[in-house]
Amino acid sequence: AQSVTQLDSQVPVFEEAPVELRCNYSSSVSVYLFWYVQYPNQGLQLLLKYLSGSTLVKGINGFEAEFNKSQTSFHLRKPSVHISDTAEYFCAVSDNTETNFGNEKLTFGTGTRLTIIP
């Protein structure tokens, strides 16, 4: 079983400032990692994902995340935020082992609400 911890429930940031949203996970097996974004009154959409290879992954809208296996972290970063980045961000984990019934489940963190201050 996996779990995901997003310690920051809310992060206020000034426009054009950098931001980091933290995500730590726990799992007894190898995992795939995802960041999803939810804009107000909408469903979730994928920002980026880590499957294998380079530990730095780039996503849409200028976001990137770094996988750190030793620290079991997958923090999301953006060098300069915009008003349009105001949203809730969810980190998620999926089992990386051979396909077995139930391994397709995505486990989500509790989310981080990013507020951009003009």
Next chain:
Amino acid sequence: NAGVTQTPKFQVLKTGQSMTLQCAQDMNHEYMSWYRQDPGMGLRLIHYSVGAGITDQGEVPNGYNVSRSTTEDFPLRLLSAAPSQTSVYFCASRAGLMNTEAFFGQGTRLTVV
């Protein structure tokens, strides 16, 4: 492209009533799931299905029922609504591989009074 379609978008129920939240996807995805989203709790898995005729419970299945008779549809039934089921419900589908992204519907906001 329709993607994942949920109906209705909003619903108010009285305690004890039953209803079905509809979810349909047109991407031929094998894996479908239902989540509920509550403030401060993220998304919690209610039920999921890995293909037609195969379903299983997630983290919070009590009070909900599902079936999967076709690849496209995965309805969620509330058997006897309770105020604790007031939430936003999301349906999602994936291609069935662990490394693929999940596609979400727009959500159903349910209030039980």
